[in-house]
Amino acid sequence: xxxxxxxxxxxxxxWMKRDSASSTKVSGKTQPKTLGEVPPVVEKLENHPxxxxxxxHYGLLQKLRRKLKQLSGRDAKIVLARNTVGAADNKGVVYIxxxxxxxxxxxxxxxAAVLAHEWGHLISNMAKAGxxxxxxxxxxxxxxxxxxxxxxTFCGRMLAMMGYPTEPICQFLEDAQKASDTVKYYAAxxxxxxxxxxxxxxxxxxxxxxxxxxxxxxxxPYTSRIILADE
Numbered sequence: 011x012x013x014x015x016x017x018x019x020x021x022x023x024x025w026m027k028r029d030s031a032s033s034t035k036v037s038g039k040t041q042p043k044t045l046g047e048v049p050p051v052v053e054k055l056e057n058h059p060x061x062x063x064x065x066x067h068y069g070l071l072q073k074l075r076r077k078l079k080q081l082s083g084r085d086a087k088i089v090l091a092r093n094t095v096g097a098a099d100n101k102g103v104v105y106i107x108x109x110x111x112x113x114x115x116x117x118x119x120x121x122a123a124v125l126a127h128e129w130g131h132l133i134s135n136m137a138k139a140g141x142x143x144x145x146x147x148x149x150x151x152x153x154x155x156x157x158x159x160x161x162x163t164f165c166g167r168m169l170a171m172m173g174y175p176t177e178p179i180c181q182f183l184e185d186a187q188k189a190s191d192t193v194k195y196y197a198a199x200x201x202x203x204x205x206x207x208x209x210x211x212x213x214x215x216x217x218x219x220x221x222x223x224x225x226x227x228x229x230x231p232y233t234s235r236i237i238l239a240d241e
Contacts, residue, residue: 050091050105058090061111065090070115071106074122074172078129081171086132088125095186098128122172123165123179123205130164131157151193158195159204166208170216176202176209 055062064071071088079085084102091097091105098104104125114120134157142150169176180202187198195201 049099050094050097050107052105053090053092053108055090058108061090061108061115064111064115070118070121071125074125077122077172078125078168081168082129082133084129084132086129096124096128098131102132104128104132117178119169119174120178120182122174123169123176123182126168126172127161127165127179129168130161133164134160154194155196159201162201162204163208166205167212169205170209170212176206179205 055065063069065088066072075086075088086098086102086104088104088106090108090111092108094105094107095110096104096106105128106121106124110124111121142153145153165179166176169179180198183198183201196204
């Protein structure tokens with residue numbers, strides 16, 4: 011039984027690229043029709059000591075994990091992986107690429123956006139999709155694009171709730187599309203527009219809530235920026 015994995019947000023390695031003419035064969039075998047991809051290769055933390063700090067309790071990845079857990083109600087285990095930027099499976103694991111982290115560990119808003127996008131896959135109803143063999147690959151690719159768009163919407167909302175801007179992820183998507191295009195995603199300008207609109211709508215709602223309820227006895231995590239005590 012194959013594991014569903016939603017990969018995301020960047021230049022895809024050659025083994026992840028798909029087109030309607032070549033999608034039905036992998037290593038001479040018929041590929042099952044799913045909304046996911048082949049799982050990325052997990053990397054042992056001890057082989058990447060320069061990234062170990064990011065996964066400590068007070069490290070960036072764990073701080074972001076706790077924020078996303080509080081906002082979404084869904085927890086996940088974050089592991090390092092190779093040949094990916096970010097991915098999520100249906101067992102509550104979020105993969106983050108070692109190459110991506112080395113290049114972008116100082117870009118907190120970008121790392122937050124990648125994780126938020128993958129969290130969007132964790133809570134997606136598409137994880138419960140049944141047998142897809144009756145669909146054509148073009149239909150499956152259309153479903154995948156909708157799934158990615160849904161995760162982008164979630165990403166925009168989470169960035170607004172955590173107080174991060176959308177510009178870093180939008181620029182990242184634009185640069186990634188120039189390097190490698192894929193039928194799995196909508197074009198970068200469309201994805202950026204989805205993220206920005208979700209961010210704008212939540213920010214607008216947040217401001218309206220503050221005007222209507224200037225004094226609150228209890229904090230509402232849905233409308234409040236998440237600032238943890240250990241930040």
